[in-house]
Amino acid sequence: MQPLIEMREVRVHFPLQRGEVVHAVDGVNLTLTQGEAVGLVGESGCGKSTLARALLRLIPLTAGEVWFDGKPLHQIPEGQLRPLRKQMQIVFQDPMASLNPRLRIGHILVEPLEVHGLARGKQAWQQAGELLERVGLPSEYLHRYPHEFSGGQRQRICIARAIATQPRLLVADEPTSALDLSIRAQIHALLSALQRELHMAILFVTHDLHAVRQVCSRVLVMYLGKVVESAPVERLFTAPAHPYTCALLDAVLEPKPSQARRPRNLPAGDVPTAVRVPTGCRFHTRCPYAQQRCEVEEPSLQTTEAGHEVACHYPLSSGNTKTA
Amino acid sequence: MNTASNPLLQVEGLTVVFGQQPPVVCEVSFEVMPGETVGIVGESGSGKTVTALSIMRLLPPGGRIVSGSILFDRMPLHQFSEVRMRQVRGGDISMVFQDPFTCLNPVMRIGEQVAEAARLHRDRAEGNPYDLALRMLRAVHLPDPECIARRYPHELSGGQRQRVMIAMAFICHPRLLIADEPSTALDVTVQLQILHLMREMQQQHGTAVLLITHDIGVVAYTCDRVLVMHEGRIVESGSVYEVLERPRHPYTQRLLEAVAQPCNR
Numbered sequence: 001m002q003p004l005i006e007m008r009e010v011r012v013h014f015p016l017q018r019g020e021v022v023h024a025v026d027g028v029n030l031t032l033t034q035g036e037a038v039g040l041v042g043e044s045g046c047g048k049s050t051l052a053r054a055l056l057r058l059i060p061l062t063a064g065e066v067w068f069d070g071k072p073l074h075q076i077p078e079g080q081l082r083p084l085r086k087q088m089q090i091v092f093q094d095p096m097a098s099l100n101p102r103l104r105i106g107h108i109l110v111e112p113l114e115v116h117g118l119a120r121g122k123q124a125w126q127q128a129g130e131l132l133e134r135v136g137l138p139s140e141y142l143h144r145y146p147h148e149f150s151g152g153q154r155q156r157i158c159i160a161r162a163i164a165t166q167p168r169l170l171v172a173d174e175p176t177s178a179l180d181l182s183i184r185a186q187i188h189a190l191l192s193a194l195q196r197e198l199h200m201a202i203l204f205v206t207h208d209l210h211a212v213r214q215v216c217s218r219v220l221v222m223y224l225g226k227v228v229e230s231a232p233v234e235r236l237f238t239a240p241a242h243p244y245t246c247a248l249l250d251a252v253l254e255p256k257p258s259q260a261r262r263p264r265n266l267p268a269g270d271v272p273t274a275v276r277v278p279t280g281c282r283f284h285t286r287c288p289y290a291q292q293r294c295e296v297e298e299p300s301l302q303t304t305e306a307g308h309e310v311a312c313h314y315p316l317s318s319g320n321t322k323t324a
Numbered sequence: 325m326n327t328a329s330n331p332l333l334q335v336e337g338l339t340v341v342f343g344q345q346p347p348v349v350c351e352v353s354f355e356v357m358p359g360e361t362v363g364i365v366g367e368s369g370s371g372k373t374v375t376a377l378s379i380m381r382l383l384p385p386g387g388r389i390v391s392g393s394i395l396f397d398r399m400p401l402h403q404f405s406e407v408r409m410r411q412v413r414g415g416d417i418s419m420v421f422q423d424p425f426t427c428l429n430p431v432m433r434i435g436e437q438v439a440e441a442a443r444l445h446r447d448r449a450e451g452n453p454y455d456l457a458l459r460m461l462r463a464v465h466l467p468d469p470e471c472i473a474r475r476y477p478h479e480l481s482g483g484q485r486q487r488v489m490i491a492m493a494f495i496c497h498p499r500l501l502i503a504d505e506p507s508t509a510l511d512v513t514v515q516l517q518i519l520h521l522m523r524e525m526q527q528q529h530g531t532a533v534l535l536i537t538h539d540i541g542v543v544a545y546t547c548d549r550v551l552v553m554h555e556g557r558i559v560e561s562g563s564v565y566e567v568l569e570r571p572r573h574p575y576t577q578r579l580l581e582a583v584a585q586p587c588n589r
């Protein structure tokens with residue numbers, strides 16, 4: 001089956017003054033099949049949001065290719081993108097910043113329908129009402145303004161707008177990071193339900209590993225512009241192979257004191273800047289298992305078993321998670 | 325000095341209002357013993373930060389304490405003049421905030437900022453404030469303290485800035501540290517480093533900590549006791565074992581359900 005999305009060796013660099021360059025995304029391959037939910041996790045500044053935006057061509061690629069349903073997205077002129085835009089939508093982190101405060105919810109939802117010629121006038125308004133109900137809000141809310149809603153409700157409205165055009169791909173960029181804990185799970189459940197009902201692919205960008213487990217079937221871990229590990233969700237949680245993935249999992253603190261684990265090997269220091277990327281393996285400056293080879297030779301993604309890839313010279317084997 | 329059996333901080337019936345609105349903090353009472361770590365956990369808007377700011381008497385404009393008392397080592401902080409409060413802040417009680425960048429003066433070198441706290445609150449006989457600052461920067465495990473001291477806040481990473489904040493907070497050997505979401509703005513792998521550092525400094529200085537957070541995992545990992553706040557009130561309190569293992573209040577139960585274990589390795 002042809003994948004819905006195929007990104008090949010994608011690079012996004014941002015030039016700074018004095019000839020320096022931010023290597024935000026530095027050679028990433030990513031495939032999404034129809035109806036699949038994939039998580040993209042990593043810490044702030046690892047390039048996950050940049051990659052997501054590059055996928056939608058909201059920012060230009062420095063190098064590489066993006067294929068959407070067999071079409072070369074990276075080559076299509078800006079003016080001819082609109083028919084494809086209908087098929088790929090995005091939900092951002094801050095719902096208040098992405099809703100026009102002066103428009104009623106109805107207008108916000110009708111706009112994509114009219115822009116893409118899917119409906120007009122009364123019919124569009126009726127569809128907008130149906131969209132609201134689909135995301136769990138009563139259709140009477142069409143007449144209200146964004147400020148009248150809570151954060152969770154606003155995010156539901158953003159999701160309703162994103163699915164208005166029945167997209168085949170939904171990019172969710174930290175959709176629940178700005179929301180309270182007890183609201184997050186509801187939004188994750190909504191995304192999962194919509195993914196199944198509409199059979200759309202979701203690229204779920206987040207730093208919240210818990211969220212990934214609720215929504216996704218596969219997950220990619222990014223560090224300093226590169227994918228360091230990719231695996232089915234359960235596999236990643238039970239048998240992480242990259243020391244960085246391990247550190248991320250260890251950093252999730254258990255809510256019950258009786259289950260508190262002593263984190264084993266904390267990575268040292270901070271994430272290096274993407275301007276001066278370390279040589280060799282990008283994680284070697286912080287990796288508790290780094291050896292000489294890691295400082296000079298950059299590891300490539302290797303398949304360890306079906307669907308599990310890791311970029312590490314000395315991957316941790318399952319059951320035998322090293323303790324130093 | 326305090327005997328171990330007396331609470332270091334005793335908050336009794338604290339109620340805080342903003343303008344004509346219903347109280348943001350309502351009838352809140354709790355104690356912190358010397359050397360103890362107490363967590364206040366709750367969602368945004370639950371009143372946890374306002375509770376902390378009331379203790380420091382740093383409420384934003386419009387906010388005022390309408391009833392209740394705040395006793396620190398039996399001294400009534402709620403009745404203190406602004407001049408006396410200034411001696412308490414950064415001296416006996418210090419604070420670490422969520423965002424280290426907005427708390428540091430952007431046009432002042434790190435060493436000067438850390439030394440300033442020592443200059444204000446410590447006796448000159450204890451040594452040159454700048455040397456004390458360098459010693460503190462070393463104590464919080466910043467690499468090459470002399471070099472860091474000459475830098476400006478924007479030249480440091482988020483984790484380094486939070487280490488600087490912790491150095492400033494501990495330079496006067498406070499008896500109480502109020503930490504408001506100290507690790508929330510940091511990357512997850514750096515978060516744990518900072519929590520470990522806080523614990524290390526706390527043990528060295530014998531400081532009690534009031535830790536405000538929305539992250540139950542952080543509470544379970546660092547605190548002895550926990551207070552759960554919801555809509556301005558404390559709905560449940562007790563040892564972390566009692567509250568987090570066997571929550572009694574429905575709100576606490578809901579909070580814990582929302583963070584079901586993501587890892588089961």
